[in-house]
Each structure stands twice: as structure tokens, then as C-alpha cells.
Amino acid sequence: MAEIAYILLCHKDPQAVIQQARRLTVAGDNMAIHFDASAPAEQYERIRAELDGLPNVTFAKKRVKCGWGEWSLVQATLNALESAIEAFPRATHFYMLSGDCMAIKTAEYAHQFLDARDVDFIESFDFFDSDWIKTGMKEDRLIYRHYFNERTQKRRFYAAFNLQRRLGLKRAIPADIQVQIGSQWWCLRRRTVEAILAMVAKRRDVMRFFRTTWIPDETFFQSLVRHLVPDTEIESRTLTFLLFSDYGLPVTFYNDHYDLLLAQDYLFARKISPEATDLKARLGRLYAARDVSFQISNEGRSLYAFLTGRGRIGRRFGMRFWETESSLGRERELMIVVCKKWHVAKRLLERIRQVTNVPAVDYLFNEENTALPDLGGIQSTLEKRTRHRRSLMRMLFDYYETDRLIVCMDPGNLDLMEDFFADRSTTRLLEIECQFSDDYLAGHARRVGLAGEQTSAATLARLLPTIRNDMIYETDRIRDAGFPRHGRLRENATVEENAGRLAEFLTIAPEKALQIVRPDHLFAD
Template structure:
């Protein structure tokens, strides 16, 4: 029967490491731990104390690790040597990290290994497979890399540029066909022993890989393909890993449990450190007798589809605040538009009194127009105008109504478009006015175009220009592509006003007459 020796590479969270190791050994398997020498001494002492005298756990000689460096390969080799020495009955060595968790039970995993006597490691042609998505490719091999790309970035790229300028290319060791693939593998014991023997026999190979970049993606992949017949290699990685468009591993969370256990692989990474419930469920799965068949869906294709199309079938899904501010077609805003604010407020009060719908004043123009408690966004005019769609959404929530009326100005095309963008229904009643001299002066004073002490000469310069702007606003409103936009002319007869009110408000004729009678602008 197969017995796993897990090579666990970790660098932090001793409590999590101890829990992970105990879960892996609960089904009779063994673990060789390599704890990064850069990690805290107290953390390593805690791990060492937890497994002192435990025959199923051994500690590997520690090295200081850095991403993209040979040190990660050396740490793996140290863990492999420790596992081979401590566990003579281990049949397979499985490379895992602290972010890996099983997605099969140990019983099912051993059954899968028993089906085919092969090494499970992704190993594809380095130069033709297209495995590297972005960044350096051939340069990883043909130039020497002495500096850590993340910690000493300037030196890393400076040394690369110097070698390129001086054409200091080097050859690949004789007899090796370069391969690349996932660094998470499961190899048979004899294969690992052969790799270690090759390292001792071919110091030139080790010397070459020591100065390649990201050798954990090429070292074992190349040597296994060199030592093992192709028929004895399963090129599918045993650990389920997917990558984003930027080449970063996808992180899995608590709600991914069913998706992960439906994959054909034995383990998965990266499991989020915050996904405590998922980690606990997967640890328990390893010690169980469960044997769930794969779902049949290609997990990598699913992740790629979801991330490239968005969860609602688009390239980018809606932001949380966009979804929250969306009104929906079942909600309707009736916009009462006029510059005669007294007249429009009187109509809004009459609509409210008739019980047709909640009606509000010029809430985006005057802070004094009261609103119910909307969580603070209603407290200032600046907040209301900055979050117009959210204000309307909250008004619907607070009033628990499907329709509401709001007073607006003819220039308020922005709020009207916000309503349509929020998928809400919109009906506009435009109470047209002839801009009188008094109205023009009131607007000029409100906007600071005239002051209390302005002369008639100053007014004569400002008011005609202001009248032209108001006429332009009226034209834009008439020509705006609004679904329902019913104008009421300044000299409209009562019958015309009633018809417009019925069309916009959806009320009966008697209610429309009552509203028309209450219209403060009617003689």
C-alpha cells in the first residue's frame, strides 16, 4: 500500500503548521518539515517541541529561502533526504506548502496512486509549450542570476543587462532537455533517490541550476524527464493550482469547498489563511473514508471563465456599491420638473395628500428639503449630490414604495440619467415656465451673478445671458432621450394639464382634476 512522505515547505504560522502536520499524519502518513531559516527562531522551536519524539515527523536541515532562488530547490532536496532517511517505508514523496490542503481522502488518494505506477509531475517543453505567460523566459536559463529579484531588484536587472550587453550567454548542461512545470509534484521513492544520485554524479548540473531564475519550476521537471521513461510520467500536476491573468495563483476561500473536492487532483492550493472553515473541512476529509468521483468539469477552465467574464457573465462584475444602488425596473421615479419651485412643491404636496406615492421637494438643490434618516447621506447637500443614485435607492427602501416623486430643475439631466443607469423606471412631468424678470433675478441672486447692491446696468448685462442659458436647458430636456417626458405648457388649459398628470402619474381623471386645482401656478 502506498504511504506518503510529505515534504512540507513553510516559513511562518507555527500553530497552523502544527495543525496541518497533525492532519496529514492522522491517516498514517509521514511529514518532513523544512522551516525557512529566515523564520523566527521561536516559531521553529515551537514546531520542534510539538513533534519531539513523534516518529511520523522529521525536521530537515534549514536554509534561508528566497522566491525565485535555488534555495527553494535546496530546501526541497534537504526535506527529501530527511524523509528518505527517516521513513524507509514511504513509497511516494509529495511536495506541499502551508497553503496546500487535500481535496481527496487518504484512502482515495492511495487508490488513485495504485491505479498507475507513475511519477506525477507536470513536465512540458521549456521553449515550445508557452507555459511562461509573462516576463523572462529563455533569459532564466542562458544568463546567470546571482541576486534575488524581489529583494535586490535593481541589482538583478543590472546584472542581467550587463550579461546581455556583453553577450555572456551560457550553454545548457550536456544531455539535458529543459522542461518546466508546476513545482507541486508527487514522485515515487526510487525517482527521488535517482535525482539525488544524479546531483552527486553531475555537479555541473547543480552548478547550472544554482544560478537559473525560478529553478523550482525547472529543476525536478527536467531531471525527472531525463531519468524516467515518458510512459512512467503523468504530466498532470497532482495539486490543483490555477493562475490569474497576471500569473499569480488563484486563492480559494470557504465557499469553494464543493468546487475543489470535485477536481480530480489530490491536493489544492492556495487556500486562503482566512478560510479557516475550508481548511478544517479539507483536513477532516483526508482522515475520512470518503471517495467522491470528480465532477467532470475542468476546474482551470471554470476559474478562467469566471474571472474573465465576471460572475454575472460580463468581463467585470458589478461593484458592491453599484449593485446596492441599483433600483430595478419595478421601481419608478416621477420627476416633477420646473423652475417655479413654489408651484412644484405644491404639486408634490398634493400628490402626497392624495396618497398616490411619497413625494419630496428639491432634495438635490436645497438642504432644507427634509428627508428621512438614510444613514447619514441625507445630512448635507454635498453628500446628496455626490451619491444621487444611492439616495434614491435608500428613499425607496425607507418609504417601502414602488413609486416616488421628486422635484427637479430642467438642468437636472444628470440625476435623470442616474435613474436610468440604475435600471429604474422614469417618468417626467415638465411644468414649463416663461422666465419672468423676477425669476431671472432670483436665479441670478442664488448663483451669485447679481448681488443685493447690483445696479440695473449690471442686471441688463447678466439677465439676457442667463435667459439664453435657461432656454438651452429647456431645449436639452425636450430633446433628451427619456422614456416618458410629458410637457405642460405655461398657458395649458386645465384639460391638457389633467391629461398630462394622468399620463405621468397613472391616476384617474378625478384625481388629476384635484391635482390640477391644487397647482399653485394655475390661475
């Protein structure tokens, strides 16, 4: 009978990892865990302390710091596979999981399912001929070398990419490898995993190639399995049920999806909402149950496509981007920096990026050319960003894989601030209070088209008080709104005073805040 070794890659929530390991090993299966080396050491130590006594649980012998789209995710998987092969000699199948996955069938059903099919379950479609990639890079993922992370080192990523393209530094794909692409959630037989590990040790050229491809977890195992295993022994599908929105983001499942999930022809589902405590409890009990019959209807994808194509009221399948009530997420924290002098706010955000790891985005609702990732087109115009503001923000949280995000807004965006403060997420506001000289106001009038180069000094003199009063009015409206968690940095305050307010806003140590605000030119025009 099949015996499964689950390969779990995770980077947060130690308690959830512990619960998942106990749930999936109670029926005699196994688990090899790789916990991201960039996560706090005390979290990993807690997991080890709780699970070290379980004979069916092992850990990757070497942990690596993982980043989305990087080779590090593949290396972490290989490290966990090596530990699993050694620790679980009776394991017949190796099943890739994340911390967001949960079983939607019993262990009994899963074992019978795998016994009935002597194949590897892994999506593997021809990289060049298929339309698996919907947006972003395609061929460029492979033919150029990618040394930097596109999310955390965007400038370096594109600088290196553009330099190679200008210089014509394309590289060849290993001659005997037909690159495949597909989901990273697979289930492989033992002999396939052993063959992959043997090839990894032998084929340094293949390893060199994939180490510098972009998003290799969607191509590495998919290509090697197709290279090593006959087509008749590969079922090009995943056993993990997952849906994607029109914008390429994974659909989240909630408490009222239990019956829908059980009816799908899959063994696991991803992603389960952190807030779906009832669903998690029911699915957790399900895995160890016996003699459960499942009525497979497999309508999940078509039903989701039907409903999202029309829009509706209700929450059964999660909230949609066009519903104004849709939330950023109760566990998330949005930090809004408001300043009329955009260059001052941008300067502050650049300092914050240098000193902290919190992602920060400049005036995304005010400047069309603000640097934003490709989110399927919702980011393409100011009008779209504003209309789908909450959806855009949720996508940015997901893109940066963070629960904390900083954005800049103009004081005139009061309606946006009110909307975000009405959300269930935690919203903070930091207002930067600047001094406005007549020269600055005159320049502002020219930048926004209120005055031209030929406007007389007398006309400007009459215009400046109105502009100044308008700026004061915008500030007063923000203060009259009575937002909670509203702090201010002042140009005429001391560095220590501003550091204290910034530390409170970012919830960081005062010395870090002092490091951010210390430069004398922060408020310079």
C-alpha cells in the first residue's frame, strides 16, 4: 500500500506547521519539513522542540533563505527530498505541500487513489508551445541569466536583464532537455525522486542552467520528470485543487467551501484562508477518518468561472474585486504616508526601504508612471487603480508576500484614506507637515498648470494665497476625519521628535527610526 512522505515548504506560523505535521502523520504517513532560514530562529526552534519526538517527521539537514521566483525554492525542496529519502525508506510517494494546503480526502482514500495508478502526478506542458504563462516574461526566463530577485531587487533585476539583452548575451538550453512548465504542487513516486537526485548529482550543466532561470520551481522538476520518465507514466495534472483569478492570483477558500472541496477530484486544496477556522478544523478531522465515501462532481472550476463571469451578492466563493466591501484582510497592516511635497515623501520611503524590510510604494494613485509589478492590467491606469483600490492593494500584499505595506498618497485623496480606514485591516496614517515658501508654491502652480512661464509676478502674487489656503484646507479635512492611529512628522520639529513619531508609525525601534529621519536634507526642496 502507498505510504506518503509529504514535503512541506513553509516560512511562518509555527503553530500551523506543527498542527499540519501532526494531522498528516497520524495515519502513518511521513513529513519532511524545510522552514525558511530567513524566518526568526525561535520559530524554527519551537517547531523542532514540538516535533522532534515524532518518528514520522524529519527536517531538511540544510535550510536556505527562500525568495519567490528564486532557485532557493528548488534548493529547499531538494534538501527536504534528500532528508525524506533517507529517513523514510518505506515511503512510496513524495507529495509537495505548502503551509496553505489542507487535505480534502481521507488518508485511506489517498492511499487507494495512489495504489490504483502507477504514475507521477505533475503538470508538465511544453514551455514554448503551451499558453501556461499568461502574463510577464516567457522565453526571457530561460535564455538570460537572472541573479537578482525581481520583487526585492527590482532595479538590479531589470538592469542585469536589460544589459544582457543589449549585449546579446543569450544562452543555449541544454541540448537534451525539453523545458516543461507547470504547477509546483506535484506527487512523485520514489523511483522518480531517486532518479532526479541522481541526475542532480551528475548533470552540473543542467544545474547551472536552472540555477539562474527565473521562477525555476515551475520548470525544474517538470522538465526533469519528463526527461527521466516515459510519457505513459506521467499524468500531467496536480493532485492539489487550486483556482486562479483573472489576475493570476490564487483563489482563497473559506468556511462554507467544505462540501465544494470534498466533491473535487483532488487530494488537497490550496489556499485555505487563515480566517477559515471551522473549515480547517473539519478538514483536519477528515484526514484520519475511515470508511468515508466521496461523491465526486468536480464542478469547482466551471462553477467559479460561471459566477465570476457574472458577479453576484454573497460570500460562498470568497469576495470579488468589484465588491466595495471586500477586505484587505484582518491580519494585514496598511501604512499610508501623506504629503503634499511628493519628493519629501519619496525620500522618506527610500530611507525606509534601506533600513527596514517593509515594502513601500510611491504615489500609486497619483502618478501614472509609479513602478508597479504586472498585476494582470489592473495597475495599468490611475483610473483602474482607483476604481479597484482594495483589489489592487490585496494584490500588492500578495505580490510582496507580506502583511505590512506602505503607500504614499496626496492629501487630496481623502476618499481613499476613508475607504481604507473603513476596512477590517489595521490602517495607519503618517502625515508629513512641510513648510511652503512662496517660491515653492509658484513652482507648484506651474507644475499643475495653474500658471505658465509667462504668468506675471502680480498674477502669481494674487494666486499664491489661494493655493496656500487650499493646501491648508486639505490638511484640515484629514484632521477633521478623526482617523485613529494618525501621526505627524513636522519640518520644524526636532530630529528626535520626528524619530519618535516614525517609530510609532512603523512599530520599529527608536534607533532605527532615528537612522531614517536623521539626514538633514529630508525636507529639502
